[in-house]
Amino acid sequence: MTPTVHLSCFLALLVASLAQGIKGSLRSQDPGPRPLELKEVFALFQTQYNRSYLNPAEHARRLNIFAHNLARAQQQQEEDLGTAKFGVTPFSDLTEEEFGQLYGHPVAAGRAPNMDRKVGSDEWSESVPPTCDWRKKSGVISSVKHQKNCNCCWAMAAAGNIEALWGIKHHQPVEVSVQELVDCTRCGNGCEGGFIWDAFITVLNNSGLASEKDYPYQGKVRTHKCQAKKHKNVAWIQDFIMLPDCEMKIARYLATEGPITVTINMKLLQQYQTGVIKATSNTCDPHLVDHSVLLVGFGKSKSVAGRRAEAVSSKSRHSIPYWILKNSWGASWGEKGYFRLHRGSNTCGITKYPLTARVTHPVKRKQQLVSCPP
Known part of the structure; x- marks a missing residue:
């Protein structure tokens, strides 16, 4: 199994539960999922799509965008009437406006x-x-x-x-x-x-x-x-x-x-x-x-x-x-x-x-x- 496939499978396993947790935390203002879990998924995303950021502040901003996008993907998954699957993509660290x-x-x-x-x-x-x-x-x-x-x-x-x-x-x-x-x-x-x-x-x-x-x-x-x-x-x-x-x-x-x-x-x-x-x-x-x-x-x-x-x-x-x-x-x-x-x-x-x-x-x-x- 290639590294890319391995990362994709691992991301798929983590994203659904993470997205649900993030979505709930955004609504209730709770702390959300444990920081290590989210950071782990984000690190895998960076590896798979070759992402790096100029400084810690930019990294933190992209991590926050990533978390919001996971919540959006989960909502889209629930709203879709077909067979589509939504989740981590090459654009998961971009805001909707940037995209x-x-x-x-x-x-x-x-x-x-x-x-x-x-x-x-x-x-x-x-x-x-x-x-x-x-x-x-x-x-x-x-x-x-x-x-x-x-x-x-x-x-x-x-x-x-x-x-x-x-x-x-x-x-x-x-x-x-x-x-x-x-x-x-x-x-x-x-x-x-x-x-x-x-x-x-x-x-x-x-x-x-x-x-x-x-x-x-x-x-x-x-x-x-x-x-x-x-x-x-x-x-x-x-x-x-x-x-x-x-x-x-x-x-x-x-x-x-x-x-x-x-x-x-x-x-x-x-x-x-x-x-x-x-x-x-x-x-x-x-x-x-x-x-x-x-x-x-x-x-x-x-x-x-x-x-x-x-x-x-x-x-x-x-x-x-x-x-x-x-x-x-x-x-x-x-x-x-x-x-x-x-x-x-x-x-x-x-x-x-x-x-x-x-x-x-x-x-x-x-x-x-x-x-x-x-």
Whole structure:
């Protein structure tokens, strides 16, 4: 067993009881769990995620934040209606405000510029398959990236969308430059946030994107900014569209055309570990979307006992429909860099901005639909 796995198991054993104790102490102002227990868990967190702090005062502040986050994770665990598990993550020593500044972007106000919700063909007559996972088709989904301290989820989601569609439509795997989108965005400093439509407009303005190999990701805006003219484009787009705010139609488009980008409320992702998140509008406001990701598939979990139903009857069992989403926080977060949201309840605002590029030119005859891997 590797040290990382050992630490993860040990953390899992300690966190639940610690979080419950911390949550109770925060409510009752009791001293809380024994200091040694909390410090022990925090030391394991520091080891696993390579954290160090400048001085004892900063260490104490982060320890306090860590304790509050454990309590929040326990509360989220109790409130979740799906199968999600919340607990220690790489972001457990960050405040909610710090996490939002580093990994989200400003809440989008209004609609994308000059866009109506529409579709590109008559695929709505097709039935929706029970499952779809574009990760299973070779050359479609690139590896999980890590945006680090650059607030460019919007660029990574857009790049992943273009890569996937290029692989599907042209049978040619490609990895495009996220750094070009960050450097060349029409809205200034690309590491300070942006929106999916900013990325697509940048691609149209530059007549395409360079490869990741030629124009590699730096995690910051380059000193001399846009270098697009120095590199050959390896992929381009015809235009981009916004899909209807209907999960059934989004699923049909995803299955027949390929992965799309969505922008969600990331409130529950800071403490997320695994499973299907099913939230209410109170626990994850669907109107306050602030994080862009790539929607790569959907399915249903195996029959499980619902948490609330389980308290009433052990026979109350149901499967949970879910979306599969690719994040940009590295493969050590979530389910190897992915996470799942409940499908059918607009969880965390997934239907607000479903956007996708189009990489093929319109033709008079109806195109043959692409088959999504089940």
